[in-house]
Amino acid sequence: MIDLVAILLIFVGLFFFLSGSIGLLRLPDLFTRLHALAKADNVGLACVAVGVVLLEASLLASLKILLIWLLIMAASSVSSHLIARDALRREQADD
Amino acid sequence: MIDLLWLMVDALLVTLLLILGWITCASTDIKRGITLFTAFGLLLALIWARLRAPDLALAEAVIGAGISGALLLRAINDHKPLGSSTPQRSAWMTWSINLMALALFCVMSWSMWLTLDQVDSTRLSQLVLSQLDDSGVSNPVTAVLLNFRAYDTLLELAVVLTAVLAILALSPMRSAFQPAGVLLTGMLRWLVPVLIVSAGYLLWVGAHAPGGAFQAGAMLAAAMILLHQGGYHSGSGLNLMLLRVLLVIGIALFVGIGLVMMLLNQSFLDYSPGWAGLLILVIETAATVSIAAALTLAFVGGRPDGWEPVTDSSNPSNSAEFNS
Amino acid sequence: MISQQLLYAIAGIGLFTIGLRATLLHQQLLPRLLSLNVCGAGVFLTFIAIAYQGPDAVADPVPHALVLTGIVVAVSALAMAVALGRRLRMLDDE
């Protein structure tokens, strides 16, 4: 039963990643693309992480996965911020 | 059924890898090429994990994709004017290169296909696993790297040092970035300690699980590079003598311990089984530090101020070089 | 297991030739470096494919160690090449 839920969660996560990737390719400008990417990263990764934790019984491994999730969240939000800020500055410089 | 599923996954990974490799090589826009190269490195790390080579997966993610990508991105500005003005190969040349590559691929694949199912596929692994108990560590890759083929690793550290010596000789270091925004510096404040702890963990765990000096050293260097990116200037306050020692201590301890062991045990790098574990840990720790220093200097791209001993002012052209 | 070994080994050979071809075609430093690294990755993949012993067996650790050495050598050479290019650019600017 738990395995089934876990696999379901992983597939949901993969779906978010897929839609994020499509968004990255199809959306018109940098800011909307960043938006798509952030959604995929945060929600998709969370679903996959929870799914893997359910499959993996060990507490230590679960803590490591949690740490990885936190690190990726921090890194992706900061890098999105930096990219967006740089793009905004360039637009202002162009004006 | 499961086998077939795995084969499909493998085929998918291989196809992706070949496509990424091809467009990385073919891309004319260098920024695009570097981005693709980083993605290529991460995909490769995934494939290493799939092929049961977790040590490599770690190394590839940190070094192959991470540090290499950072080095290349930092180099873009150096090469901007070399842009599209250089001539392309003639059509005749292009076709002969294509033909040669195709022929090479066919011949190599054919001979590999003939061989793989005819040769005993365990090769040296039986020998390694049977001697593992005497090596002082239980991770077979670390045993090969730091004991059975330790000499390769020693020379590899010499290669790293040589590259850094060349970089130090060539030019002064790049100027640091401007201090970054609050968000980045805030993140660095807690991310860098986490990275340092992770590097220590990788170093320690390398004795019996995936990890080791190279992965740890590269991760430590990544922490330093992040600090540099964040605008933390380290050039002025740095003790240069300490930096010299950090740079050479990996090889120095490696050779030193090896020579002492030679005087005791008759052959170079011959660790007595009882001591091997401890000696390997000492050597790996020193190597981690040296690799981190080397990779950081490689990213910074040159010598810090005052690296070369200041001589009398008889040669103004060189003292001017310090300031430029 | 053989089929997987062969698949990855031939993929490695493919990457090797792709990188080799591109290295010979490119005239500029950075694209050439990228191609050289792809070429090297192909050789590494061939090594690791040979080492793979199936999903349940421990892989041959010797090629793993060799490739780890190769990765570190490759990044050293890359760093040095980038530094040479930078120095050439500095001399051009003067």
Place this chain on the structure above:
Amino acid sequence: MNNLIVWVIGIPLLASLLTIIWPRRANVIALLTALACLLASILLTYQVHAGGPITHALGGWASGLGIALRIDAFSALLLLMAMLVVSAASFYANAYFADPLKQVRFWPLWLMLIVAINSLLLSGDLFNLYVTLELLGLSAVALTALSDNRAALQAAIRYLSIGLLGSLVFLAGVAFIYAGYGTLDLLQLAELARPDALTLVALALLSAGLLIKAALFPMHFWLPAAHASAPAPVSAALSALVVKVSVYILVRLWLDVFDPALSPAATLLLGILGGMAVIWGSWQALLAQRLKLMAAYSTVAQLGYLFLFLPVIVALPAGELRDNAFGALLLLALTHGFAKSALFLGAGVIQQQAGHDRIADLGGTARALPLTTFIIALAGIALVGLPPSGTFLAKWQLIASSIHSQQWWWIPVIAAGTLLATAYLFRVLGHAFGPGDSVGKVVNWGREEIPALTLALFASVILGLGSAGIWDLIVDGRIY
């Protein structure tokens, strides 16, 4: 002391670290190190002469699992030559680099080059050879770049990318060998070698990688620029040693390790490329406008001679005839090492005194720099192959062996190469002895000339007269 084989690698490595920590005394450290390595290599050659080949199992592991260092007559003599050249070039460099900053940059890399050459000559493991090749390539490129001008940097970048390509092709060959044989130890491979498709492909890859590094025609295009634009002591080491150790591995792989897997047609191909290198390199040397460029093209030609030996040796039956031909190959390699390093060191003196090395403007050099001109003439005698030199004996033996193996067609190639070499040598000497005052200085007996003179004497006189010893050593302990 049966650990000398480790010390010749360990001493320069530790010395390199010491020069990084203590740059102010780098030259003293390096000179002492060069002398220590020279002494060790003399002792090692003596040990090989007395007791045959030596093996040192690193880490005490059986070969196959661990790596072995090995030395036999072939590698011992090359090691001895290399350490003589390196010692002379070190003393020369101590006087050559007037700028202390240049010295600080030079010595640690120079010592790394020594580590690379020694570890390569002593290595008994195929993957370890790859690592030593990379160490050799990177230190050589770094030393070339020390000239710090545009020409040198462009040459260094090309040298690096070509060298990396060569190493990767070599490494692909190593992967194939490991796939087929499950071992990397050269001695074990020599026992297992079989002529199947995989071995041939692997051998082709290994050889292609080495040929790029050895600059065999038509892969020589990177060499002249790099060798001509490096600082003089570096050029000497590059031409005399760095390309030659790649030839060493190739000869080792073809004649000792994979001999049973080899087809005569492949060696014939190498011989033909060697012949073209002899003609093309000599012709380009004749056309060269600068002394160092002439010396670099002459290296392309002289390496060609070494490849002429391969088809001849393979065609001869094992025994005295083959040993004679092999001794001649070794003698030629040794003589060229001494002669070419002397020539580059001499050219370096002229470049420093005159401020240029344009051959057409060398008038008056013989009057202002008599000793340097003498050195160049001596080195030239050895390059052409006039009687007291080792080249003379080697070429003589090569002609005799070609007749024995019924490959008479190499003889006109050798004759043409010798004639062209005479022409480019006399072109230089003609200008040097001609009128002019391009070198304004008075007679100069500098510290730089003594090392160069020693090397030139080795090339033109000592090796030729003492060559009987080389054959003795080869009969005693060539193959390990």
